[in-house]
Amino acid sequence: MTTPDGAPSLSDWTLTPSKVHLNHGSYGSVPRAAQEFQLELKARMDSNPCTWFMGQYKAVAAARAEVAAFLGVEAQHMALVLNASAGVSAVYNSLDLGRGAEIVMTNHAYGAVLHGAYRIARKYDGRVRIAQIPLEADAETATALVMAEVNDQTALIVLDQITSATARAFPVEAVARAAEAHGVPLLVDGAHAPGVLENPVPEFDGFWVGNLHKFACAPRGTAALVARGDRAACLTPLIDSWGFPYSFPESFDHVGTQDVTSWMAAGTSFRSIEQRYGWSTFRSYAKALCDYGEAIIGDAFADLTGQNHKVDAGMPVGPLRLIRLPAGLATTHEDSHDVRAFISERLDIETAVTTFNGEGFLRLSAHLYNSPSDYEFFAERAVPELVRLAGSL
Known part of the structure; x- marks a missing residue:
């Protein structure tokens, strides 16, 4: 190449x-082009921090729209977060799962996401049920094994779109349909999906998180949280900020004095790769x-x-x-x-x-x-x- x-x-x-x-x-x-643009943004930020941070939420909203276009979703359904695990934690912390709630996951789950599920399950005196999916399982088998763990106590299903440890996909669309039929929300961990899949965010009412710093080559610290359906309104950022009067996703645009120039340079990475290759x-x-x-x-x-x-x-x-x-x-x-x-x-x-x-x-x-x-x-x-x-x- x-x-x-x-x-x-x-x-x-x-x-x-x-x-x-x-x-x-x-x-x-990160491609050179995005590195160079992020350095320009940092220089602008440090040349006048007062002006920069007073208007940063507007720049975040613009970056959010750019990332949403790359992912093929509407900006009103997407927030920017630091990484996929931060997006998962925002969902875990925002949902009211109810006493005795059970969370269904698989034995391929990413460690940080799994440990977060155990933390939330303990909070509700519930448990995490692990579907044992053989490495060689096809889509039909994987779907059946995940849904076999669902019962009346299931409050959330968490499923990898592309697994980290085992480098395979899971049938998130099929599980989303089955979960909807049971009235159970689905959280898709799409950490590896952006850039790899032409349409990384499947169409379903629920939650999806994805890292932009992996195959999409955005500067590290850039990820997306997509939420559709009635439950999206419950989402709140991990850190309380001046975005408190707003709902998802605008509430996530207010990040105080965090350096989020990585979010603003993400579009440069996307365009550079598209234009050059x-x-x-x-x-x-x-x-x-x-x-x-x-x-x-x-x-x-x-x-x-x-x-x-x-x-x-x-x-x-x-x-x-x-x-x-x-x-x-x-x-x-x-x-x-x-x-x-x-x-x-x-x-x-x-x-x-x-x-x-x-x-x-x-x-x-x-x-x-x-x-x-x-x-x-x-x-x-x-x-x-x-x-x-x-x-x-």
Whole structure:
């Protein structure tokens, strides 16, 4: 992939060339254009803080409209928040679930979102019910297993749109229809969806949160909370502010002296990628890269271990893939961090290592600055070292 000027696409980012970057899905990477615009905004803010902050809520409202257009939703249904977890917490804290309330989630849920659900369940003397979804489950099976946990005490369903640890999708539209039939609200954790899906926010009355700093490449600290239907009116920001006379989403526009220049620079990221490459090009290119990386890295492991390292993720996602690590590696969440650090510090490769049901996985995620040689390098340099590491355990 090259820029319109013929330079390597990596030149549109500021990633250090001494590392191979194969983990865009965790923290993202901000294009130069957005970095430069955010610095201009910060300079403007610091040149006259009084004027800046007195009018910041208007700039936030304008940024909100720009982000809403990118996501394909109406601005009146969307608020800006610092990250997906902040949006989830706003929903948790705003809903009145009632004593004995139960929250239904899956065993693929993101840790911070899961722990927040346990906190809220304790508040109401309720419980969290975990639907056990096999990694290879298809849409119909996943829907049935989620809804099997729903009963008269269910006050909320929380479902990943694209999972973090297992790099697969869930059938949020089907679950939304089934939840509506039971009168149960649905909260969709769409942290990885913006940029990955052409239409990331499904049509349903309920709640959706998504990070803009991952595949959509906005500056970090930028996320969206979408709420539709009667329950949207109950949403309040996590921090009380001068937005108290207003309802959702205007109440979220008032953020005091927080530096939210990241929100205002998000549109620059969206436009830069669209103008220089096209979002549809990103999606097709990233899928092809992950297909290639999955094949050559999986085969490299198999050649050394004699085992199958490819993973059936049930509902795979374009720019994300799982590869099974050699037995014994990353069998716990804590161990996965150690393996990731080993790959980064010893091998100069940034990637994600995850754990699910006691097995360790390499999670690949690709963006426009990646190339086939990145995955070839991993197969040649990292795979033998990881096999040796597993053998030493």
